[in-house]
Every structure is written in C-alpha cells, then in structure tokens.
Amino acid sequence: MKKTLLLVMCVGLTGRAAAQAGSSVSAHAVVVTVGMTISTLRDLNFGTVIKGVPTTILPTAANAGEWQVSGSANAFIVISFTLPTQLTNIQALPGSTMPIAFSGISAIWRRSTNNPVGGTVFDPAVGAVGRLGPPSNFNMYVWIGGTVTPALAAKPGIYQGNVVVSLIYQ
C-alpha cells in the first residue's frame, strides 16, 4: 500500500493522476523512496567587469551562485566542486581567456535556511560535508563566489565557464 501510494503521488506530478487512478498499478512499479533534488537557483554572474581591476563576488552576495538540495532529512551530503581556472571569451578568437580563482571563503553551505549569512564557510577546492535539514525542512543550500582578474589587454566580449558541484549521498 505504501509503495502504491508513493507511486501514485509521483505520477500525480505529471498531471496524469486522473488517468492512472482508475487503473491497476503493476507489480513492476518502481519503488520510489525519497529522492534527492539538486536545483540551480542562481548562476554565478560577475556582470560587467573593468580591465585591470580584479572583481570578487562573495558567496553572500546577491549574484553568487546558489544551489538548493532536498532529500532525506538529516542526511549527510558530501559536497565537492570541479572548478575552472580560466574563463573563455566566447565572442573572440580562441585563446582569449580570463583567470578565475576561488579562495578558502568562496563557498558556504547551510541547512534549512535560504540565507548564506550564518552558514558554514568552506574552501570549494577542498569541499565539505553538508547536511540536510530536519524533517520539517529537509533542505540544504550551497553558495559559491570567486574572483576574476581581467587583464589590461583583455578583449571585450562575454567570458564564460562551468562550475560543477557534485553531491554524494551516503
């Protein structure tokens, strides 16, 4: 019964619950226990930067990158990052790049509360073990900032790169 209820709830998400409700649920039904959702709430956006002037975005800033993780209450989640060292100008000839760096205070994680102030600061190059919130609010939030250093001779255009966050469930 429990498995059936879980499956029906899942099907209900797609708006097809009514179509399914009258039919029998196959014994082959996937047992859907609590899953894990990682959502990108906000990308890391430096906006317009000035040649020769390093620009730092703190993880507490409004334009820091942010993820929300939901899953099993109180679960430990290993957080690790794959970080770029160079950003590429997608509008210029190949080879036009800009350095980007991350420091020991460039990332924050926090249970339950969607506010980086008061969260646990960590070095994204090292990673951390975060924790989802208690049953009433089984979320965890992760923020990331960084520093870009555009050279005086940097070519105009849009510089982009990828930050990969890996979350490992026990």
Add this chain to the structure above:
Amino acid sequence: MMRALGLAGMLALASASLAAQGVMVAPHAVFIDHRLRSGSVLLYNPGTEPVEVSISTIFGYPTTDSAGRITLDTLLADSTVSALGWIQAFPRRLTVGPRERQTVRLLARPPAGLPDGEYWLRLVIAAQAGRVPITGVADTTAIQVGLTLEVRTIIGVNYRKGPVGTGVTLSQLSARIVGDSLITRSKLERRGNAAFIGMIRETLVDSTGAVRGQRVGDSLVTTFASPIGVYVAMQPRLASAIPHPGLPRGRYWLRYEVVAERDDLDPTVVLKAPAVRDSVQLVVP
C-alpha cells in the same frame, strides 16, 4: 508514511521553485538482486525549462578522512567488489522536459562464476541547466563574465548475489563538548559481505538519568540521529548542538548506538543486523 510525506513535500517545494533548474533523482540508492539483474532510477524535472542529463558510472564508496569527514574514495586499490565493469546505465544522455519524468535503466551482466556477495558502483547523474543570462552585449567594448553551474548527483548502486549479510563493530568512542556543540567520534568496521546501511543514534543523559535535549535546526530532539553507510571502515565525526544556555556543570553519559534501520529506504533492502551500543562519560567543569 513519512517517506510519502517527505516525497510529497519535496516535490511540492520543487514545483514552487519555478526559477530553479535541476532534476530530482529517486531513489537515492539502488539495490539490484542477482535474480533480476536490473534496476531503474526515476528522473523528474520540476522546472519550466528542459534539463540535459548525462549518466555515467564510477567505482567508489564512502569513507572518512583523518578529521572524520565523510568522503567518497574513488582511488581504491581493491576492486574485487566493483561492479563497474558489468553494470551499465541506459540511456547515457537524455533531455528531461519541463514537468516530465524519465527512467534510467540499469542492466547487469555479471561475469560467470561471480562469488556470492555484494558489489558496488556509483551512478553519476549530471544535469546541465541553461546558460547564464548576460545582458548588455550590445556594448561591444564591455567585458561580461558569467559561470554556468552544473550539478552532479552521485548515488550508490548495490548489487547483491546469493546470501548476503552485514554487521558492524563499534570501538574508540569519544565525546566532548566544544562550545555549544557535542562532538563525537567512533570507529566503525563492517562485518559480513555487504555494506552496513543504518543509523547512528546519540542520546545524552545527565547524572540523574534524565535525557538532555539536543538541537537539530530549530527543533529540540531527545536523540540525535544520523544516516550512515559503512562499506569497509570509517571513523565519522558527528556534531550536534546543545541548546542554550548549555549544560550545567556535572557528569553526563553519551549513549551511542548503531542500528540497521533507515527511514529513507525501503525496509526490504536494508539488511538486518544486530545493533551495537556503547557509552562514554563527559564532564562539564
């Protein structure tokens, strides 16, 4: 029922976050029986934009570093318990449309003569959200900088053949109060031929035998519980918060137990094993 409520709540939350881009992965642990040799993972996109997903597999399992932090060890010399070479995931690439769900199938082709036991790998689900929206591109002299964030969810896949059993031993238990936190450390070693999937429970009692509450988020709990997976051995460091204004002077006992129970997993996949218990005294000067 708790699992049902948890899933419903999580999905409701996901639906409410219209701006968010990501994918829900369920279940967060896959157990494959040798008689069936297949499994599946459901992906659901709660967002309003399509999400590109790629699937890969690695071998590794949780362990702890010297500070007791849990890490995923992927540089393992002993790969006799690896299922990496013979479990495959299909499809490897897919696009999950807005509010759509798709299934990733796991197909096992174990080698002939595979000994009874449990074999492991990790499934990596990488989801790529949209590109960074950068404005002001009409200004051809400006420099615009943005980074796209990609997420990877890494879940365990446990393949079981024949009789499997598990257990855990507990030793080197220690506890101390640091500031407003209760810090514990113990050594856990797996027994049997399968991973020990369970919970650590910690209860703090004073000299009268009364249970002292611990704080978890905004809640007060009498027992601090933490999910744990002991694949070989680990020495986890746990920290819970002591409610304000802290503990009065005196002697306390920490009761520590490791049980083969998990609320977040189907009970049929959690291998039964005897609970192990220990306790240690703390003195608040």
